[in-house]
Amino acid sequence: MSNEAAIIEDVHVHGAAHHEAHGHDDHGHHEHHDTFLTKYVFSQDHKMIAKQFLITGMVWAVLGGLMSVLFRLQLGYPDASFPWLESLLGKWAKGGQITPEAYYALVTTHGTVLVFFVLTAGLSGTFANFLIPLQIGARDMASPFMNMLSYWFFFVASIIMLSSMFVETGPFSGGWTAYPPLSALGDASPGSKTGMDLWIIAMALFIVSSLLGGLNYIATILNMRTKGMSMTRLPLTIWALFFTAVLGVLSFPVLLSGMILLIFDRNFGTSFYLSDIFVNGVGALPNEGGSAILYQHLFWFLGHPEVYIILLPAMGMVSEIMSVSSRKPIFGYMAMLGSLFAIAALAFLVWAHHMFVTGLNPFLGSVFVLLTLLIAVPSAIKVFNWLTTLWRGNIRFTPGM
Amino acid sequence: MSLYLSIAIIALIFIVIFQIAKASEYVSVLKGEEVSRKQNNKINGALMIVFMVLGFVGIYVCNEYLFSKTLLAQEAASIQGEKVDQMIWVTLIITGIVFVITQVLLFWFAYKYQENDNRKVFFFAHSTKLELIWTAIPAITLTVLVVFGLRNWFFFTGEPPKNAMVVEVTGKQFGWIFRYPGKDAVFGKKYYKNIDPAVNSVGIVWDDKLAQDDILTEQTMYVVKGTPVKLIIGSRDVIHDVGLSHFRLKMDAVPGIPTTMWFTPKFTTKEMKEKTGNPNFAYEISCDQMCGNGHYSMKGIVEVVTQEEYDMWMAKQKAQYLVAFPEKDPSNVPAAATAKTTDSTAKTAVAKM
Known part of the structure; x- marks a missing residue:
């Protein structure tokens, strides 16, 4: 059989149901023509893709965690000298002390990697891919091919982010939020030169990956539920992953647009974010009329839903694990669902609370104060419902619990 | 040396835990799965209470040792700061009560309702009444916090009293420039293309008559105790932030978009030196927004003085x-x-x- 035919065959045959029917000992089965490449690398099986996300996420978690060890060491012992740091980091740790630019670069990369690559891709990518088809009774994702692409875009984004650590002028060092003008002006900080270009490319590819994944999750949950699995019978984990995907699909493109404007400001002389700037050693820039605050609005329009992209899957899984382990149905399923919805909806209306000190119009600020505190109500409902789920149960302390 | 020692100790602890886990796994195989599962369940249930107690002890100990290092331990040095502290305390107390109640319930339920063959689970899937109660209670509590917060918010962001003095603050990589309006009490025009780091660091338009008595200083800002100060904040290059931790306020310095903030200092620098017992005490302006490689060194000083001292200083400018x-x-x-x-x-x- 030709390679192409094998792939087509794979799409049709290689599904969850197939696996379940034959168990693990069907490797010799005549229908299977998985090569190592199609089974483990360019796999379209949702479970394998979930594992790929998990492993990549774990690698990033370890790398990002080690970065924080390095910069916290410097923070905790500012006057101490660690010769091994110099042998590890070379010119970034002259005399055994991490230089300011390396410190900021580590903080920035640590933040970006953990928020996006570990807590978004690692968490949603792993659990959404693994659990959605299994818990709704589908054979696989709506588009296994798109699912595979989603992982590989993430992988390429990872490689580019990693390679930005090794350029001459250093990785981007302006914080994970990458506020312009600092991120727009290579003259303002060496990290904003090549390092920032690579950072933007990596983030753009990451956004593509998360959109491909998110669309797939939504399509699968809406269309591929098994007979009798109505929306109100869905496990809360799936609901949480659904809302997470919706948040991602609606908010990541806004960040992407912000990044594109940033690319224009960096490379093509536009003034979206730049105005009235005099850079030491360079002089006054020609840009006038831009607003540095515009980027912050675009960034936090993703940035705040991002908080819930990270939190909602955990909330969903806690609901499920608690109810199963205490041998009780979840208390107030509809209230849990309603509060998930409320959190997801409010997540889009609170972004400016990250910008209270940017000179925001005080009235606008007051609206965001109100909406921000409102979000505590559905969160409180969830906590009380979890407690009631435990109440008078019969709790088994499984590893998940 | 102590660092390597502590790393070695942590590694050892991990190895010990790993070995204990391995040993207990062998023991459970010998005992039979069901028996050892039930035993483990009991241990885990008891551990819940242990964790709760250790957690609360930990909170107490941390508070005891670290509270004096926090900002809250020191009295706020402005009228606005007092209100901020008040708000933090109210919020901490309310959320603290909720925290303790929910944590105690969580761990107590986990312990009390651990698996027991003789108990039948109480089927309880829904109660509109209960759910309404715990929607209403947080809503009411939050209303209190919102009203309290918004009143302060509008006070902070509102117009300062008429007698306020005005200082213009400009951030640059990496330092602060202050402009006083001079005798006419009005700032002259400025334009960023006029900036000359040597003599015109903010780009004053010299042709403007109003600008000709403006005074520029760097790094140290003089303000008067008890007199409201309005800061007009801007930046020359990237986004900075005027962080006044002793006054409990901060505001971004954004290039091209002026922002404002006002506060009323309560104590002179001299008084604070006595209060804190620190002869080197200085009100610090720290840059609170990542602004480049020199960000850590971007500090300024606010010198709070009496009116006479201020007039004397001003006369010399x-x-x-x-x-x-x-x-x-x-x-x-x-x-x-x-x-x-x-x-x-x-x-x-x-x-x-």
Whole structure:
């Protein structure tokens, strides 16, 4: 059989149901023509893709965690000298002390990697891919091919982010939020030169990956539920992953647009974010009329839903694990669902609370104060419902619990 | 050395835990799965209470040792700061009560309702009444916090009293520039393309008559105890942030978009030196927004003084216009012959700033 035919065959045959029917000992089965490449690398099986996300996420978690060890060491012992740091980091740790630019670069990369690559891709990518088809009774994702692409875009984004650590002028060092003008002006900080270009490319590819994944999750949950699995019978984990995907699909493109404007400001002389700037050693820039605050609005329009992209899957899984382990149905399923919805909806209306000190119009600020505190109500409902789920149960302390 | 030792100890602890886990796994195989599962369940249930107690002890100990290092341990040095502290305390107390109640319930339920063959699970899937109660209670509590917070918010962001003095603060990589309006109490125009780091660090438009008495200083800002100060904040290059931790306020410095903030200092720097027992005490302006490689070193000082001291200091200041154009200085005209010496004093004045 030709390679192409094998792939087509794979799409049709290689599904969850197939696996379940034959168990693990069907490797010799005549229908299977998985090569190592199609089974483990360019796999379209949702479970394998979930594992790929998990492993990549774990690698990033370890790398990002080690970065924080390095910069916290410097923070905790500012006057101490660690010769091994110099042998590890070379010119970034002259005399055994991490230089300011390396410190900021580590903080920035640590933040970006953990928020996006570990807590978004690692968490949603792993659990959404693994659990959605299994818990709704589908054979696989709506588009296994798109699912595979989603992982590989993430992988390429990872490689580019990693390679930005090794350029001459250093990785981007302006914080994970990458506020312009600092991120727009290579003259303002060496990290904003090549390092920032690579950072933007990596983030753009990451956004593509998360959109491909998110669309797939939504399509699968809406269309591929098994007979009798109505929306109100869905496990809360799936609901949480659904809302997470919706948040991602609606908010990541806004960040992407912000990044594109940033690319224009960096490379093509536009003034979206730049105005009235005099850079030491360079002089006054020609840009006038831009607003540095515009980027912050675009960034936090993703940035705040991002908080819930990270939190909602955990909330969903806690609901499920608690109810199963205490041998009780979840208390107030509809209230849990309603509060998930409320959190997801409010997540889009609170972004400016990250910008209270940017000179925001005080009235606008007051609206965001109100909406921000409102979000505590559905969160409180969830906590009380979890407690009631435990109440008078019969709790088994499984590893998940 | 102690660092390597502690790393070694942590590694050892991990190995010990790993070995214990391995040993207990073998024991459970010997005992039979069901028996050892039930036993483990009991241990885990008891551990819940242990964790709760350890957690609360930990909170108490941390509080005992670290509270004095937090900002809250020191009295706020402005009227606004008092309100901020008040708000933090109210919020901490309310959320603290909720925290304790929910944590105690969580761990207590986990312990009390651990698996027991003789108990039947109480089927309880829904109760509108209960759910309404715990929607309403947080909603009411939050209303209190919102009303309290918004009142302060509008006070902070509102207009300062009429008698407020005005200082313009400009951030740059990596330092602070302050501009006082001079005798006319009005700032002259500025335009960023006029910036000359040597004599015109904020880009004052010299043709503007109002600008000719403006005073520029760097790094240290003088303000008067008890008099409201309104800061007009801007930046020359990237986004900075005027962080006044002792006054409990901060505001971004954004290039091209002026922002404002006002506060009323309560104690002079001298009084704070006595209060804190620290002879080197200084009100610090820290840059609170990542602004480049020198971000850590971007500090300024607020010198809070009495009105007399302020007037004396102000009398010594020279308008920047006269620094930039020494030949226009009227005090120089009669002494035209000794122009060289006045020129050098002008230079030292710049250096001092």
